[in-house]
Amino acid sequence: MRRKRIVLNILWLIILFLIPMPLIVILNTQLVASVSDLIVYDFGIVAYVWWLIITYLSIRPSWLDRLIGLPSMYLVHGLLGTIALIAATIHKFLSFSFDQNVKNTGNIAWYLVLFGFFYAVFFMSGWLINYFKIADTLKKKLNHIFKHQVSVWIHRLNLVVIVLIFFHVQLIVRIESITEFMVIFDTYTVVILGLYLFNKIRLLTLDNGTVISNKFLNSDTHELIIRLKDQKRYRPGDFYFVSFKGLKKLGIESHPFSVTSAPKDNLQSVTFTIQNVGDFTNKISKVPTGTKVKLEGPFGLFDKLIRLENVETPIVLYGLGTGIAPLLSIAAEYAGKRPIHVLWTAQSQDKLYYSSKLKGFAAKYSNFRYCEQVHRFKNHQLRDIFSENEISKGQFYIVGPANAIIEIEDNLNSLGVNRNRLNDERLTL
Template sequence: MLRKLLFWSLAVLFPFPLVQTYDSLADDPPQLKFYIFLGLIAYTWWLLSIALSVRPSWLHRFVGLPAIYGLHGMLGVLAVVAAYVHREFSYSPSGLARDLGDWSFYTALAVLCFSVFFMSGWLVDRSILLLRAKGILEKVVRHQLSVWVHRLNLAVVAMIWLHVHLLVRVNQYFAFMVLFDLYTVTALSAYAWKKWIAPDTYLMGTVVSNEARGGSTRRVSLGLDSKSATLQPGDFFFLRFEGAAAVSREWHPFSVTDADQKTLTFTIRQHGDFTRRLEGVEVGARVRLEGPFGRFDSIIQDRDSEAPLVFVGMGAGVAPLLSLAAAHHTTRRIHLLWAVRRPEDAYYRDVLEEYQAASGDRLQVTINVGRFRREDLVGTLSREAVKKGAFFIVGPNNAVVANQRLLRRIGVSSRRIHQERLTM
């Protein structure tokens, strides 16, 4: 909790030097200064949002990607609100500066609306109607298009940067403009480095197998050129297939099914426009990997070794939970709950049976056809697990939200529920 509080304080701390510098130099009326401050805050929030979108490696182990994505999304919303107030109540004698401000605002608003619907689960994960509408629209709006629309935030920053440089009221203060440009260059340099330079330093691997598992899942194994020394159980990577004509070159996140540091196995549900084309990836295809990411194992290590662990996986969401079970089934009490669509989709039943046999009765496995309902959880989970257990949920976004609600209703504290949804 303290880590997340410190992390979220970035929203306040990051704009402060720029706002304070302008306040100390400018002699505008207090009311006008306030609206200028809002514009500066909105701009720095967009810059911080861009910086967070590159998934800083030094930050993800500290708070986890869900927290990074959460702040990224909230900054986008708050920046549009602050920009709206700034636009409505401030003024500029420069016509081009006004036009640039208007264009940047409406572009940012359009990107926000698009991203909230297509790239986050804020709405669609909580409404079946909106989820169905998104599924229909995604036949036209492909994931790759969504990514490029999201990158229009770079155009927003460019327009605002020029907007500020055209304002005589602002550009007359040399020290402020130097700091303003330093903010901009730092954020955009971090983005450019991570997107175009850093990938050359990422792990590389080769597809050694690509097999169907069940009706809509594939098991893809990659032989790495070098070991992933920092890999922990429950981690995931962002993958990009190099030169594979059947799939997009955009990055996509997938969880590791086991803890082998040399050959990584991914269990992937074929759901979106990218994953449906995975069957076309041939053995020998080259893959670039960014990561690993994840905090599940760190959370487990920090907990009392006597407290039970409860893993809840939906479909291919069992993948990271399998690696956690492999690492801890002989030392921790674990109850793994796996919801599958059809009996034949329980393709890791034999692996789980091996873990159970070696666990000394520490591992309990419950496989259910269809999602777990409240009565299933009440009848399956022990009273001790509900009161003291740490819960780890992995699966489709709407299913994760539904299971979180069920667990809270039967008495599980939200502080003991952990999940890693990978929406931005």
């Protein structure tokens, strides 16, 4: 956790200061303007550079995922979007231009950013829905129209913003004449848009899996096994963005799903456990064997965190519903090698479909414990379930819906588990 925090702090310094710095220094030393005007222009420059960085983060660079994890990357993406909007707003209201084209490009970009920001906060982040029940209910109602894929397209308006601001700057003659500034400005833009396009083309042409089995685990959950074409090693608890090729019903959308299988058992294929919750997942049952699959990833930090831990440290895996998927993968990989305690709760008995597998591990290994229950564990039960050692030293990995995780983490913390030892994966990004 400490390492991750240090990496995150360094990343923020690079993003906030280092990358915009060359443009700021050149503009402030070469443009003849009052100090107050220069500061206002600086706000515009940093907002633009931050949008470029936001665009880069949207391609989910896997090197960054392995350093800080995708959820943290999404958080940086969201926070950077917020401060970029603030910087752009200061720039918009305090700067002045006689040129109508400069004004129009800047104004349209700002309105688009403003709309995109509020849309993303409501439909694409957990900032409201994880904490306010009314927002969650409203989003679920509106989800029939504003499906995730619609939101993704609306979010891509940010690319239009970048193009508008690119021309906005080219149209300002006094800035356009500063060669060093324009070389860096254009290079930043071309490199980021180039990487974005390259990634899109790579994903379009990706073909690295084939469905070899698709069966029901219960009335609303499927187990999908996919044979991997390339042997890029996934780690226990990782997740992929999965999309299917050539199936009109499922379109080209890609959705995140965690691996349920353990790499030590089989590296040729990967298993997913998918619960039907909406448009895409409801159609999973229709996916025939032989369907070609695109797997973007793998992503995930859980295994890295486990490997960094002392082998004696108790590992507590707490799954809610389908949240058990990545935890079963970890349990299967480390059963017998590490002290493991799995807790799994589901809404009904038939949803505890991996029960016998987990009970099997508990029967086979003396350092493996397993507790399951229909409906959540109450606080007084948790107090009895965990050992002193788990409460004081255990590393907790909790996977499930975001609002349930927030509640469980509060409970665990009240039992004495330090928040530094609470690692989670929320089933929404």
